[in-house]
Amino acid sequence: MSEQGATAADTKPTRPPRRGFGPAGGPGGMGMPGEKAMDFKGSLLRFARSMRPERGKVVALTLSGLASVTLSVIGPRILGHATNIIFEGVVGMMLGARLPAGATTAQAVDALRQSGEGRLADMLAGMTNVVPGQGIDFDRLGQVLLGVLAIYVGAFLFGWLQTYIMTIAVQNTMRRLRDEVEAKLHRVPLSHIDQQQKGEILSRVTNDIDNVAQTTTQTLAQLITSVLTVFGVLAMMFSISWVLALVALVTVPLSVIVTTRIARRSQPRFIAQWASTGRLNAHVEEMFTGHSLVKVYGQQEASAQRFATENEALYRASREAQAISGTIMPSMGFLANLNYVVVAVVGGLRVASGTLSLGDVQAFIQYSRQFTQPLTQVASMMNLLQSGVASAERVYELLDAPEQTADPAAPIVLDRVRGRVAFEDVSFSYAPVPEDGEPLIAHLNLVAEPGQTVAIVGPTGAGKTTLVNLLMRFYEVDGGRITLDGVDTRELTRDALRSSVGMVLQDTWLFKGTIEENLRYGTRREVGEEEFLAATRATHVDPFVRTLPDGYATVLDDEGSSLSAGERQLLTIARAFLADPEILVLDEATSSVDTRTEVLVQHAMNALRSGRTSFVIAHRLSTIRDADVIVVMEHGRIVETGDHETLLAAGGAYARLYQSQFASPDVDGQEAAAAARRV
Template structure:
C-alpha cells in the first residue's frame, strides 16, 4: 500500500492515554487465567506431569527424614560406646536420675541405647542406600516431568502463534492503519517469545515448589506440631510481601513491554527509511528520539526488575528469622527429651526446604508478571474486532465477469469524515479506467473498495458480465473476489527468495513456460540473464541487489502471470525509466485486452489512451470522459493536464530570461 493511500486515514498515537493500543488490555487475574487456559488443552498430559511431580517431590521429601534416622543411629551408637558393656539402658537412666541429671536421663529414654555396642554400621548403610535411591528416583521423575512439561509449553506457544497468525489474516485493513508496524511486530514476536520463556522458567518450578511446601509441611507436623506452627508464622508475612510488591511491579512490567513496542516501531521506521534520514540530515534528530524512547524502556525495565527483585531477599530474611526460631525451640525440645537430635536435624532441613520453595515462588513472581504483561498485549491483539465474515452461502459469478457498477456509494475511513459521497459509476467489461486527481482526492480509496480492503458504508458495488447478472461483491467471499484481481502498487513488495519464486507468487501452479512468458512480457527477461544465477538469483527481504525499477518489473510480471480479469495499476510505472515505461505500456495494452483495468496515475501522459478518465476531487468524480472529451471541456482535467506540461516550459522561459 502506498503512502498516498494513507493520506485520509487516522494514524496511531501510542503515547495518547486514550489510545486503546497504549493501554493495558486486562488486569493480572483474568489475563493469567486466560494464559493458563491455553495450557489446559493438554489436560491429560498435565495429569501425567502432576503424577511425576508428586512422585519426585515425595521421594525428595523423604530424604531428610531418612537422614534424621541415620543421624540417630550414629549418635545412639556414639553414646552407647560411652557406657560399659553389660549394663542396661534402664540401669544407665536410673544412675543418671540418681545423680540429678534428669535432662540427660530424659533424652536417653527416647533413644535405642545398647551400652558398649557402638555404631550399627549395617543399619546405617541400609538407611543411606535408601536415601541414595530416593534422591536418584526423585531426580529421574523430575527429569521426566520437566521434559513432558516442556513439550506442553512449546505446543501451547505453537497454538498461540497459529492463533495470532490466523487473527492477523482476519483483521481489517483499518486495524493495520491504526497501529504502528513495529508495535505489531513486537506483539507477534517479542511478546509471544516472552510468554513462552516465562512459562518455561516458572511452570515446572512452581509445581515442584507448591508440592514441596505441602509435602514438607506434612512431614513437619508429623515430626513436631509445635515446631510446625513456629514455621507457619512466616507464611502470612511472606504472602503479604508478595502481594504488595506484585501489585506495583505488574504495572511496571506492562509499561516495560508497551515501551518496548514503541521503541521497536521507531527502529523499524528508521531502518526502513534510513536512506531518507541520511539524505535530509536527520540522523541527530532520529538519535535523540531513539535515546529518549530507549531511556523510557530502560527506566521501565529497571523499575520492574528492581521492584519485583525485592521479593526474593525479603522472603529469605523472613525465612532466616523462622530458621532461628526453629533452632532455639528445637534445641529446648531435644534437651527436654521431647525430640531426638535426628528429628531436630530433619526438621531444620525441612524448614530450609519449606522456606526455599516459598522464596522461589516469590522470585518467579517477576517472571510470571512479565509473561502476563506480554500476554495482555497478545490477547489485546486477539480480541480486536475482525472484519465482517464472508457469507455462509456465498454467491459467485462467472470467472470472466469484469463489469463493475457503483450505485450511490458513500464511504469514509471514520464515521465523522465521509470521503466519497453518492458515487455512481458504470465500468464496462474490457475497458480501461484511469483515475486522476490531486493527492487525497480518493483515487486509491476507490481501489480499496473494489478489492474490499474496506467495505462501503452505503450503496452497493456489483460485479457481473451484464447488469442483469451482476451481484453485490459483499455477497461473495473476499478470496473469490481477489482471485479475479491482479494488483501492482507503487511500493514494490518482494519476499526473501529467488526471482522465480517471486514471479510464481502470482500463480504458484504455473509452468516454467508461463513464468518465462510473463517475465518477457514485463521485460524482466531483459535483465535477469545478466544476474549470476538468472531466475534462481536469491533476493533478500529488501531486494537491495536490484534497482527500484527492476523490482517493479518483477511485481508487474507477477501480475501478468496471475492472468486476472480485473487489473489494478497504482502508479505501477512510476519507478521505471521513460523507455521501460513505454515498453511496459505496450505490454499492458495487450494484457488489458478483454480485461477491466483501473489505472491510477499522476503522469497524465501515460493514460491518454484510457477508455474512460475519472477526474476526482474531495472524493467525488467531478469530470469523466476520454482524454479528448475532457480536454475540450477545459475543466479540472484540462487545468491539471496543462499544469504538468506548462510548468516546465515556464521554468525554462524564466531561466532563459535570467541569462539575458
C-alpha cells in the same frame, strides 16, 4: 457509464492517517497498556484456558511432580534415621566407658539420674537403640544411606520427566498462540492495521509471545512442585512435632503479606516495561525502514535523541520493576533465616528434654528449609509471572482487536468472471462523519464494462486509491454497493473477489526468496516454463535477470535492495502477468521505470489489458491516453468522464492537468501554473 456528483469537505483526509518515520511521530495504535490497570487475574485465567488442550500433559507433569516431591520429602526423614544411628552409636560408646559390660539402656538411665545428670538421662530415655558399650552400626547405616540414595535418584528422574512433559505442553501452547495471532492478523481490517505501528505489532507477535513462553517454562513446573512440596513438607513436619510445625507456620502470613505488597507495587512497572519495549521496537523498525530518508533530511541526531528517550523510558521502567520485585527474595530469605533460628532453638531444647531425637530435629530443620524454600521460590517467581502476564495481556489485546465483517455463510460463486464493475451510490469516509460534516465520497456512481480500461486521474488526495481500496474490500462502503457482474461484492467471499483481481502498486512488495518464487507468488495455476519466460520477456524482466549471476534463482531480501526501484517495479508487473486475473488494478505502476522502459512496458500492459477490465491510476497522463474512459476526480467526486481527445477538447479539469504537464510555460504559463497549484 454514468456518474453522479458527490461533495466532500475539503478538510477530509483521503486516506487513513499513517505514521511517518520522523522523530516527531508519536506512538499510537491500541493504546499503551501502561496507561491502564492490567487485569492480572483475568489474563492469567485466560492463559490457563488456552492450555486446556494440554490438560493431559498437565496432569502427567503434576503426577510426576507429586512423585518427585514425595520422594524428596521422605528423604530427610530417612536421613534422620542415619543421624540417629551415628548419634546413638557415639552415645553407646560413651556409656560403655562408664557402665559395666552388659548394662541395659534402662540401667544406664537410672545410673545417670543417681549421679545427678538428669538432663542427660532424659535425652537417653528418648533414644530407642542405644546399647552401652556398642558403637556405630555401620551395616545398618549403610543400608539407610543406600535407601536415601535410591530415593533421591528416583526424585531426580521424576523431576526430569516433569520438566520434559512441561516443555512439550508449553511449546504446544505457544505454537497454537502464534497460529491464533497469525490467523487474527488476516482477519483484522486494513483500517486497524493502518492505525498501528509495525514495530508495536511485531513486538506483540515476537517479544511478548517469547516472554510468555519463557515465563511459563520457568514457572509452571516450579509452581506445581512448590505447592506440592509445601503440603508434603507440612505433613511431615506435623508428623514429627506439631509444636515445631506451628512455630514454622508463623512465618507464612508474614511471607504472604510481604509478597503481596511488593507485587502490588511492581505490577504497574512491568506493564510499563513491556509498553516501552513495544514503543522502542516500533521506533527502531521505522528508523531502519526509512534510514535513507533519515540521512537525506539530516535527522540522525533527532532519531538518536528519540531512541535515547525511549531507551531511557525502558531503562527506568525495567529498573523500577526489577528493583521493587527484586526485594522479594531478600525479604523471604530474612524470614526463612528467622524461622531457622527459632526452629533450631526450640528443637534443641526438646532434644535436651528427651521429647525428640536428634535425628528428628535434624530432619525437621531440613523440612523447615524445604518449607520456606518453595514459598521463597513462589515469591521470586512473582516478578516473572507479572512480566509474563503483562505480555500475555498485550497478546490478548491483539487477539481481541475488532475483526472485518465475516464472509457470507452461503456466498455466491461466479462460474466465470466477465469483469463488469459498478459503483452504485457509494458513500465512504475513513473516519466517522460529524453531524454537520460530509463523507469523503458521497453517492458516487461509476461503471466499468467488461474489457474496458478505466483511467482514474486527479490531484493528490482526490480519492483515486480509495476507490481501489473499496473495490478490493480493504475497506467496506458506508452506503451504496459495489457489484461484480451484477453481484454485490459483499455476497462474495473476499478470497473469490481478490483472486479475480491483479494489482500492481507504486510501492513494490517483494519477500525473501528467489526471483522466480516472487514472480510465481500470485499464480492460481501451474505455469509452464515457456509461459513463464514469455511473461518475463513481455515485461522486460528477462534481460536484466539474465545479467545476474544466479538468474531467476537469485535470492532477494525482503526489500529487494539488490535491485533498482525500476527493476523491482518490473518484477511486480510480471507477477501480475503470471497471475492472469480478470480485473487489473494499476496504481502508478510505471512510476519507478525510466521513460524508454515505460514505453516498452506500456505496450506489454496494453496486451495484458486486452479482454480484461482495467483500472489505471496515473499522474503521468501520457500513460493513459489510450484508455477507453478517463475519469477525473476532485475532492472525492467525479467531475469529468470521457476519452482523451474529448476531455482535452472540453478544456476542463483534465485539460488543465494535461497542460500543467505538457504545455510550455511561455505559451500558457498562467494556466499551467494554476493547474500545478491545484495538483
